[in-house]
Amino acid sequence: MNDLDPIVAGLNDNQNLNSKEVLELFVDLFTERGPEVVSQEIFTDYLKIKKLEGDEYSELSSEILSQLSTIDIGFYSDYIRNIEKNGIRFVPFYAPEYPDRLWKIADPPLCLYVDGDVNLLGDGVAIVGTRSATEHRLEFVREIARALVEMDKTVVSGLANGVDAAAHRGALEADGDTIAVLPGEVQKIVPASNRELGEQIQKKGALVSETSSKVGIHRGRFVERNRITSGISTAVIIGASGKTGGTIHQANFAMEQEKPRFLYESEIDDGQSPDKLYKKGFRGFHTLDELRKLLNSDFTPLNPDSTTPTKLDDY
Known part of the structure; x- marks a missing residue:
């Protein structure tokens, strides 16, 4: 230090x-x-x-x-x-492990706390969505996560109930890597009902936070952490969404950060693919094959010619 x-x-x-x-x-x-x-x-x-x-x-x-x-x-x-x-890494913005992609967002954190494999922060895909997703969508989210693991992608989500937890579980079931971005200190898994899942993620991935124990969890922190969930990811997939709520905030961050963004369209008309997401640039898909094609066509690396600094390796 x-x-x-x-x-x-x-x-x-x-x-x-x-x-x-x-x-x-x-x-x-x-x-x-x-x-x-x-x-x-x-x-x-x-x-x-x-x-x-x-x-x-x-x-x-x-x-x-x-x-x-x-x-x-x-x-x-x-x-x-x-x-x-205790094995938790403090990763300030000038550390080599700090994700390049966070330099690209409007409000990057000055540091991260990482409990797990810090090397996973560079090539993730976010799967996010509402806590009240239908069972059909939750099962398909697990399939999406398993497919991403087959593509050697790290699954990024927020450890909330519903879509987030399904995404993490799908990745773990496929013996893949997954990252959970927490709303509070990295030592405190939230919600408590997902503590066991969080412990699994710590062993096979990483728990990530931007705040120390000095900052309490409040409603706004659940929104603020979403900019990091999408910020460290190469693309954002929404598995299910309400017309309002946290998923819409996540969609806004994905749009502002110009991430490739995709929305699962269920064949069942359950109202969890709201039209407003298409206006935010989300592209719909019905099957895993459609998603794979979209991902393969829309994944774009960071622009190496960008004038925005990405690392401090030279200092």
């Missing part, structure tokens, strides 16, 4: 500071010094200079400076040490 890690963890727990602008501010600092040598004093002096420059980063630098004075550095230092003793 370097001096910057607890600072980043503390800033990250303030969800208002999750933005590309914050990452760019750090990157500007890293052109002069690597993350491993940036102390709190160096970072504070840098922000004071940026605050006085009067450019687009002045106000942001001022806000971060005010937040620095409230961060309990001792707590975050101890927290990172303790979780790493």
